[in-house]
Amino acid sequence: MEWYMPFQFPFMVNALLISVMLAIPAGLLSCFLVLKGWSLMGDAISHAVLPGVVLAYVLGLPFGVGAFAAGMACAGLTGWIDENSRVKRDTVMGVVFSGMFGLGIVMYTKIESEVHLDHILFGNMLGVGPSDMWTTGLIAVLVTALIAVFWRDLLLQSFDEQQARAQGLHVRALHFGTLAAISLTVVAALQAVGIILAIAFLVAPGAIAFLLTKRFGVMLWLSMLVAAACSFIGVYVSFFIDSAPAPTIVLLMTVTFIAAFVRASVLARRVTA
Template sequence: MILLEPFQFAFMQKAFLISAMVAVPTALLSCFLVLKGWALMGDAVSHAVLPGIVLAYVAGFPLILGAFAAGMVTALATGYLAQNSRVKQDTVMGVVFSGMFGLGIVLYTAITSDIHLDHVLFGNMLGVQAHDLWTAGLIAAVVSGVLLLSWKDLMLHAFDPAQARASGLRVGLLHYGLLTALSLTIVATLSATGLILAVGLLIAPGAIAFLLVRSFGQMLAVAVVVCLGAMLTGVYLSYFLDSAPAPTIILVLTAIFIAAFLRRLARVRRAAI
């Protein structure tokens, strides 16, 4: 049967598997980023890992280590500069992000390598290897577990940092812990969606859930369901459309967001009548 044809190929099976793996942590994290107003932080970190990848290649280290190191440097530098200067956080993120991404491009063009920049930027979901699955699975399990165990503390910190500090929570630990989870999650999605499209997974699920539900607990659950469904649907459709899975997934998430927005708009108009 032609509808079941995508499930017969090993590369498609791996694409479905890594999609399911990264859907949970990206969806959970997107809720906190949307609530905290850190949508641009995901964009900044996802682009800024490029110089770490290039330097890791030159030094002969695993690319994942370079990506994580660069992501952490970017996240910590952004958080420190925003907290200790008069410059607003979105401005700091723009400066750090553009500087790191520019450095990565310069380093990439300055060396001779067999790294395909397209795969780094846009992912290579149909070419994932066993070690990519193990890496994504391990990071996804750790990040998802930490977020689920501490979601109430992180929610309070994201919604009202002053109240969180008054309640005795270790605000600094929560702040930099969330940045660490962000960097790890981007590393997990590196082989799947790449650097550029990873930001879509870190924003869209939380934004969609925010439009559909009113409580944060429900928001987490809806975001996971939406992200998982969109990723599996995107991979499935890409086979028949003969398109790359990652951008197809983003298009599916965009369509769901538009539908959720129109539903919300219709409900507001009905309530106003």
Template sequence: MIEAALVPFQFGFMQNAFLIAVIVSIPTALLSCFLVLKGWALMGDAVSHAVLPGIVLAYIAGIPLIVGAFIAGMLTAVATGYLAENSRIKQDTVMGVVFSGMFALGIVIYVSIQTNVHLDHILFGNMLGVEPQDLWTAGSVSVLVSAALILKWKDFLFHAFDPAQARVSGLSVNLLHYGLLGILSLTIVATLSATGLILAVGLLITPGAVAFLLVRSFAAMLLVAVIVCMGSMLAGVYLSFFLDSAPAPTIVLLLTLIFVLALVRKSLRTRRASATV
């Protein structure tokens, strides 16, 4: 039984999948805490879909795909913020229009060119086909994003709770706002080879939502989110080997299950507290 349980670790492609899972889990988990508190769940969804045309255009131009993805993500985020601030339309409506339009544009451009890059790998990821270059890219982005969030977590937290008070306190609200958008775009680039564009949303929201239900302090929330995300990713990759399923959807299903369990636990504790009052 022990030998059978260790079989997945004997293959190089599985080792790379486990490694990319560890690398990606840290920045996505940290960022998810800020997105949950700030109410930017739809923003993560919007940016993850909107980078598709940037990826396709980068392929046509012969430049690294991550460059096109980052530029498209930032343009989408900036355009969404500008339209929301300078029109009567609410931000969630603007995001819905912008990301659906960008995603449709990416699909139209993709089907109009000849490419050996399969669309499924872009949309849903290809963890079992991760190459050393992908590991280096994801690792570099992970270190950069994690360092920025850890060093400036108090400022980002203050801005998430009360932007007006943050401005009065002397913080650069615009820098924090667009800095967080830039971090979001970079994180999606890091997850591109692992979970793809669509399933990246699960990693950017669920770990923070689970931690929000389990703990009360933000520092503990960051730690719990990382543990939940990393554990789910490693377990999802491991289980996918025996279930003969794709790793990314398996990971998201595990995260969803953990969220449901955390929600049930929170509800039971709330009922007990109400009953004792």
């Protein structure tokens, strides 16, 4: 096969475009999730959108509306339980997101749907249409613009919430704004990579960038670059090895993380030697 073969098929071009569009907001959000220790929150919201998707199908609404509503409901419920109980937040998230995911599976089995569950769980990147492209593009622009405006406030909140409150920042608004951005990004990822693999897009790029630099500004750019490069290369390579694009991207991100970890470990040993 020639190297340019994937670009001759419209479905491959769409897959390449939507994967890179998704990578930009996911890469930016990933940095804050890593710094705040919110990796499980991204996982929770990713899994919790399933009942919202099923309910949206029953009501004849766009999947994105149901997914966003379910994601915010999960985040709100987790926050309320966390504030009103002695149970730690990670435990609460584990219970809530697994419960909502189970609810979604039960709901799905009780309705007759033309939507295959595999496409919801693992995405259907090669079957995206114009509406999916527009949805992902608009969400990518919105989330990227919000982070570009508020990234310093979000950074201060991530490191020292008390200091952020003392400086007059609306910490609660920033908190729920971050959750809304995560939910929107999961909505964008729903059609492309599915619920299960969305967490990789929300965590891996930031984790890789965190290992490569100590400057947050550089970390943001590196995370976006890693996410976009892994997305593009993963879709491109999947054409030649006849594999699904989303798992190929995630596998590539995992290999990149291992390489970054090995590099960081070697540098640390040289410094201490």
